[in-house]
Amino acid sequence: MYTFEIIVGTTLGSAEYVADHLAEKLIDQGFKVNIHLDPNLASLPIDHNHPWIICTATHGAGDYPDNIAPLALQLQQTTPNLSRVKYAVIALGSKSYDQFCNAGHMIDRQLAKLNANKVSKTLEICTLETPIPEDAIDDWYPEWANNWL
Numbered sequence: 053m054y055t056f057e058i059i060v061g062t063t064l065g066s067a068e069y070v071a072d073h074l075a076e077k078l079i080d081q082g083f084k085v086n087i088h089l090d091p092n093l094a095s096l097p098i099d100h101n102h103p104w105i106i107c108t109a110t111h112g113a114g115d116y117p118d119n120i121a122p123l124a125l126q127l128q129q130t131t132p133n134l135s136r137v138k139y140a141v142i143a144l145g146s147k148s149y150d151q152f153c154n155a156g157h158m159i160d161r162q163l164a165k166l167n168a169n170k171v172s173k174t175l176e177i178c179t180l181e182t183p184i185p186e187d188a189i190d191d192w193y194p195e196w197a198n199n200w201l
């Protein structure tokens with residue numbers, strides 16, 4: 053049975069609400085969940101049974117939120133072998149910006165480069181189109197869970 057490691061990148065809180073909403077659904081299905089609001093490589097298991105779900109907003113001009121930037125830097129500097137890690141990406145952003153959901157796409161590329169295994173297509177949530185981003189999780193979760201869990 054999986055224990056999910058949900059890694060949150062947020063400045064204003066929306067990505068945390070999305071992570072909490074997803075965690076409730078996973079827990080309802082009997083999984084364990086750890087939510088990382090201050091994500092750090094040392095506290096993230098590198099293990100088949102601990103899939104990582106990166107749930108991150110984009111800030112600045114296509115940048116990482118401050119709380120997840122240190123993890124991205126650690127990954128870049130220490131280049132761990134993540135071949136035992138399964139992961140999914142949930143990217144929040146707004147299509148009013150040029151670099152839509154760029155932080156989610158950057159971490160996705162970084163994890164793939166470190167041999168982590170992506171289990172599903174990135175879910176992009178545009179907060180202009182979906183003002184309550186948790187609603188996007190309600191739409192996405194059943195098929196995602198059905199295909200993968």
Ligand SMILES: Cc1cc2nc3c(=O)[nH]c(=O)nc-3n(C[C@H](O)[C@H](O)[C@H](O)COP(=O)(O)O)c2cc1C
Nearest residue numbers: 062063064065066067109110114145146149152153
């Ligand atoms: C100052 C600022 C810069 C932003 N820059 C981007 C961006 O470059 N690309 C993007 O897709 N969204 C951008 N956004 C939109 C946020 O990613 C979006 O509102 C997200 O839901 C915020 O999530 P959070 O509440 O978890 O921080 C920006 C928002 C703000 C306030």
